[in-house]
Amino acid sequence: MAEIIIKNGFVVDPARKINGDVMDIAIKDDKIVEKVGSGAKEIDARGKVVMTGGVDIHAHVAGPKVNVGRLMRPEDKLFKSPNAQAPYRIESGFSIPSTFKTGYDYARMGYAFVMEAAMPPLHSPHVHEEIHDTPIIDQGALPVFANNWFVLEYLKNREIENSAAYTAWLLAATKGYGVKLVNPGGTAAWAWGLNCLTLNDPVPFFDITPAEIISGLMQTNEYLGLPHSIHIHQNSLGTPGNYEITLDSFRLAEGVKANNKFSRDSVMHSTHVQFHSYGGDSWRNFESKAKEVMDYINGQKNITVDLGCVTLDETTTMTADGPFEHHLNQLNHLKWANTDVELETAAGVVPYVYDKDIKVCGIQWAIGLELGLYAKDPMRTFITTDHPNAGPFIRYPRIIKWLMSKKAREETLESMKYTDKVIDATNIHSLDTERTLYEIAQMTRAGPAKALGLSHIFGSLAPGMEANVVVYDLNFNDMPDDPEQIERAFLRSSNFIKSGDIVVKDGDIVSHGNKRTFWVNARVKENPQVIRDIHEKFLKEYTVGLGNYSVWDCLAPNPYVIDIDVEA
Amino acid sequence: MALVTLKPYKEPELYLECNNISPDAFAGKTAAEISELEVREGKTRVRLGDYFEVSGKPGDTAEQTEIHIAGDCSRIKYLGTKMTAGSIKVDGNADMYVGGWMKGGKIHVTGNVHSFCGIAMEGGEITVDGNAENYVGSAYRGDWRGMRGGTIRIRGNAGNDIGTFMLGGTIIIEKNAFIHVSTHAEGGCVVIKGDVEGRVGGQMVKGDIYVLGKIQYMLPGFKKIATVEKEIDGVSARFNHYIGDLGERHPRSKGKEIYANLFVMAS
Amino acid sequence: MPKWITQVGCPYCGSSCDDLEVLVSDDGKKVLETRNACVIGNEIFHHASNPNRPTRPRMRQEDGTVKEITYDEAIDYTAKALLKAKKPLIYGFGSTNCEGMSAVGRVAEKAGAVLDNCASICHGPSFLAIFDNGYPSCTLGEVKNRADVVLFWGCNPMHAHPRHTSRYSIFPRGFFTTKGNMQRTIICVDPRETDTAKLADIHLMIDQGHDYELFDAFRTVLRGHDIPDVVAGIKKEQILEAAGKMKNGRFVMIFYGMGCCHTDGRNHNVDIAISTTRDLNSHTKASIMAMRGHYNIAGPGQVWSWQFGFPYCVDLSRGTHAHMNPGETSSIDLAMRDEVDCFVNVGTDAGAHFPIEAVRHLKKHPFITVDPNICMASEISDLHIPVRIVGVEEPGVVYRMDNVPIQFKKVVDGPDGVLSDEELFDRVYERMCELTETEPIWILNRGHAHGSSTAEQ
């Protein structure tokens, strides 16, 4: 690695309030710098847009349930795998791509960092094995906490300090990045075939409610001062009328203040809100409540969201929300995989076809986009598809196209079989908002980097930042009339420099770059009770020895460890 | 119809994967161009002309193109896969995937075919004068969308997994079949003119099966509801009408459950 | 002083017990004693110190005898054989770590090979069933902590997984199962009265090969329909009794084995077992699990799924994309149809465990064995390359039968100069790159590590 200069591009860097200024971006080794010498390699970006590398706050790209999806869907590969780009590795699959294809496709789109959104702690070695087989992109993973027996016990007794000590231990043991909640209490109930559909449903046996779990983990998170807030997939996902439960969950964050040294303001990241913004009381009168949900978010400062946009593809749903997948399977009767993980969590996987000619799918599509259009603060609203749940991540450029072009939205809406019914049940048709490149950069870069507590390395092109620079073939001053060109430009970048390595040229991979695994090491003062509890549970209830549980260092061979010292 | 003749003159060491022996791939080309078409033998790329003598001239479209393979294709895979129109005739045997993912046109094999004949077929006709191995008209692994249309006629015997995950179309086995007929099917019609060992209609949701011979082991999930007169593929007879698989889920229509039908010729 | 090493993983069966204790000699080279292992596991640890074990590659000579050669020569031979073959088959991985399985993926891609593992002749039909119907399963701790009705269908853990019943499925006391086996109803379906069947409360001695019909009967009964008086040799009353136990259980666990996968119908026996599990979830909580044979035979299914999208029978000969269709791209079919022209047997013994006719077909072409021990395959190979024993001399990640990854440690040093599977395959890959004058492609930029870093605030 040496010096590179990207010359004369339209720089879009919201973190520095730069909006289309023609500038040079200089790189030395793996950092952005003020200037470089005359020997620097030049990349001509004249007439093209230059941004920092994308940051994906929520995608299922590595680990056991992703792999169950791959394993159980050979038909996702048949005639759907692109030809390998010699001399690089074979790429397989559409909705659940192989690790190689995952790394390559993210890189082609100019993404530098991807957060694996749900890591079952017992399976964390598997998650890390997949991460280190995913080329180019930096990754972290969020262990799941909200149905974990230790957490449920500590929070039932309101022992935040113990909960924090356990959380810190588990983050280090799993090399995890932050605190993920999936269907709090509901997944624990699923171990007996049950669920928690509201915030006050008692969790069987544990004598605690989802609301108490959410509040308790929020307190735990801020007690530790982790870089990221809690990251929550709320109860009652995908059910008509669930927006009220969504709003109830949001309200738990009212008055809670962010405590951290990473310039993060939020205390709750609510993920794939599209699945949680449903009105009506059945699929018959199902309707959008995107406005109600976004109105609330717009009025707050300490909550961030990602969209979870439906892309109208055949895809594979997968979530630690075990009972939801069982429910979905009873609706579509396709194959169903499930894994209940001892003491910790569960997961389910079901293929799903979002058919634009099915009314409900059309409404779901509209809800995701409405959320993105209603958002007043693009720094707190991020573009995702909950990959692969609402669609594969390679559709991000398509979502950008829809958000940037009313024409593109109308074309899709018009192509549906039940256009009028979708219009009746949503507001998409009346929304004229078109997002700008500046806002798109906020929603895919500056915003998620800040929410993850990584704004000191990602999300901006300021000198000193990680040298992630992407060039898109779009003329800032003369954006194309044809929205398809927007999608094409974002799908295959002209150039992508990742940590100082040129990894993509003209949309093709040219290097495997140098990927890293991000994890958080929070040091708390020794807590003998928690240590005793851990030893006891491993002796009595787990089937794996404590000594074989913590992820070996060699499984995350290129670590980026964020150390935190927690003052008692 | 314009005729192209392929005469095999060399046996491959392994097997040839000939996805492009189809009227669609040949249409509008000269014999020389057809000879140049790439086929695979393992990881090596070879030309069609390395193994076949190509003569004649195809039509401008698939529909106008008739392919005659004047010789045995026991080591040729993927004949006529994805074809949409026109015809292929093979003098002799053919290997796996004959007519797989086929959408239209006709294939006639005078000998036997190996497995996966007519896999995920959507339309057209396949006729095999000899026997077929397994997975006639089934789905590709993992796909719930099996055969959707068209007709497969096997004049001899067939093995297991006939019409697995079938949604539409017709499969006729003129002699005997082994096990697993219309497993997981949600439509379509399978006719077995000879005997079947068992597992007929397991996990079947919808669709029809006719067995003109005997079923050695009936599934417990099938229940006899009537004896009916039926005509099927030129045979009129009395059949015992069973419904099932009672162990499987079934859609409801107008308050009634819709079952799969199994008709077994009454002795 | 000899030293006890604790929480050691056992490289034998799919139970992948990780609670063994191994006494290692002063010099760290010899296993003296083991605790907690079953008789078979115990044998593995002691066998490592067998003085007759080969420690150098052995090449077969024209007169049929073998001669020791260097690793460099063996690597060169293997690389050339793989490059020369039009369609090589690399098969095995019954006793290899995931690191080795990952390394071989790179080799296979370069060689345009078919990559297959022992599931092909074992639980392969389970994969076919999972493709068609999914897999509602759980980890073994769920069984220990919750299961009150446990079915063993066509499997015999008392023989094939000796500690399974004591660690997970019948005897252990768990969080909600504090009375252990007293709290569990055990149902066994098997044509023989196996040692597992002897432990069962209900033994359904099924007519061999009629599992599908019996499952169909259970499903039919669960939906409230009548069934014939006898199905698959089992009386209706017995079927109703067993179905009642399952319906009334709070957590029903179905373990199944080769009794389903090795007989007529293969995958569909598992397929309908999965349907039955799904049906039971409308009444109570139910889960199903394949009794995988080896301690890491779930491993290649995982590694190759994330690398290529398929758990086994991965045909990479096209070079551009992976293709899988068991029946076509499966080892036995490839062998019997003469569809491959080079065979590499890794960490298994195809010589002993393939039907002999398939071995004869494979032997027409170059035949290479990579395995720590002398086995039937090594004794008919053109080349035998010994490697370190995973779980004894080589650490690594392994996947237990429930797909839980377990990090197995090493307990003793391997024989001097003997490579691990991963080292061997990486060197074969590098040699293939040299021979083809191409650049090796590694995922992680080797020699360019950032190292640990602390965020500065």
Added chain:
Amino acid sequence: MKEKIVLNMITQRAIEEGQAMEKGKTTPEYFKACSIVEMNPEDMKKLGIWRNTNVRVTSEAGSVIVKAIEPTQYVPPGLAHIRQGVWANQVVPPRTQSTGTPQYSGFPVTIEPAIDERIKTALELVQGAVGLWKEGGN
């Protein structure tokens, strides 16, 4: 008394086989554990043999000499069991029903007394099958 009997064959694991296999496939333990066929005493009676008699087992795929023993785990009449391994695989049909997995269980075999015939060792069987066996071993 019959000269031969047709039984339904299965080949499965046994702990003795597992232990011996790990010891080594050329050991006497492996020979003892695997070169046997378990059959119901009634079937032995039909065949007119005593337990521990050598028999020839023949399937569509081949033929092997093994010792008939009384089942260590009960086998009903009509069924026979050879523990998985070298001897079993001399007779296991390689047909897979296009699933990839051979017919390791549920195939018909003919069993006939072979009192004077010798049971071959594992090495002799496997090396013999591929033309590498030399008398006296190698």
